[in-house]
Amino acid sequence: MRNAFAEEMTRVAATDKRVVVLSGDIGNKLFDKLKGVDEKRFYNCGIAEANMMGVAAGMALSGLRPFVYTITPFTTTRCFEQIRVDVCYHRAPVVIVGTGSGLSYSELGPTHHSLEDMAILRTLPGMRVLAPCDASELRQALHEVLKDDSPTYIRIGKKGEADIHPSPPDLKLGKVLVVRPGTDLALLCAGNMMADTLKAADLLAANGVSAEVVSFHTVKPLDADYLQQAASRFKLLVTVEEHSRIGGFGSAIAEWRMAQPRNVAQLGFGTDDVFMHEVGSQAYARKKYGLTADNIAATTLAALQT
């Protein structure tokens, strides 16, 4: 996804003169083409994320549309106060991009894991939270976020994520994309777990259960229209995310359910409330937290039988 980000940002910057990219000393050579568009609109702000976020807000308050890019923990939890005060309180149209979200940087250890980012950024008034499931959704989202002046956070993976959509989807912020229609239950996925979510749907189908698979690329604001009709069509909503079960996408859906007069059951998959102290690949880490197609399908089947 990060290569798609750099490539698409080069296009966005070429057509929209307000766009500036700020990087926190990562992406060596990744942005060479972008710098070629206009070197005045790319800044390596060093390893100083609090300042970078404030600088971005100052630019946004002066009519520009800055995109802030670095590894997710450093562009979210590290500088949360600057996001809260400089960006959100001022309603400054800054786009924050976190790369290597979730367990994408599993081998780098918990300093580089980001399993809390959606939880904390979702709490900020006016902040949109996006978790595209593949490169094509990300590319569309980079254009869509410029259509209004809300601050936005986009969590993206690293590289090598599967392409989900066979052709570029018509992505609109706050409107889900149904990846595969179904009739018995809905598997709602936010972000880079989509390939495994589709596999889980295959396993459910083999057991005679028809699962609708949905990309919730916009975690805030939620697509309430879709949720309303999903709640009436399905007996179970299953949420899948590479993020803590505390405060993330599943929590957002649970909050929506709390406000409904009639309830629909929910089953949530995400990471446990622990740091990972052992070394491991992304696949290892996902398995540890039950974030596999096998576990999602088996647990969902068990839930249906209760």
Add this chain to the structure above:
Amino acid sequence: MLNKDTTQLTGLAATLRARIIETSSKTGTPHLGSCLSCVDILTSLYFSVLRVDTSNPRAPERDRCILSKGHGALGLFHVLAERGFYPLSDLDTYGEDGGVFAEHPPTPDHLAGIEAATGSLGHGLPLGLGMALAGRIQGQSYNVYAVLGDGECNEGSVWEAAMLAAAQKVANVCVIIDFNKWQATGRSREIMALDPLADKWRAFGWNAVEVDGHNFDELLAALAQFPNANGQPTAIIAHTVKGKGASFMEDDNNWHYRIPTAEEVIKSKIELGVAL
């Protein structure tokens, strides 16, 4: 409109101090010592330096000034009123429920003349640096000023911004430190190793000059040297006295939180030579 007459500026600053003390007393607003130490800095900026149009406060080409030490808001509110951004009578609503005048500046959308909502320290310089870079990108030639407290220089984000500003040769950023030697609970040079403050800024690649922050000749002379043709950003270390203007408040850190009584307001006005 800009006034370089230091006698007039001195009289104006006395009037502003009296109003600030009176509002603090009437509304129970703390941080009075911090408000009073930066009155001459703000008076110099708003009445002698800043190119702003009060009838078009968001004009793209305007100079920007951010009171990064947001707890000095009461001082800024009176300066902006006197400068003509809004009538002085608006401040009658200070501290009232539903109003905009409180202990810290609101966002620019809610009060003319405000460039950034501050209050959490260490935010004003990064924001100002972003505004200065935006001016460079957009081909504007405005200047950006950030007024910081000495205690505020505890914040690491100040020094992050200082390094980026120097690396990017952002000559149109000016930091003015209201160096009143106190922070909330003690001497600023004892709580953190602040000295040598001017040399710190120089070591970070900035022009740095030290002035008497209550002497308009010195303040205006330093401000006239900015932006510096050497391409470096500028820091003006303004040596000030916390509580400046009322002898019984000066350099007494109890006035970080104390509220003056009606008698103390009268006493201050007499000392300031302002009509009761």
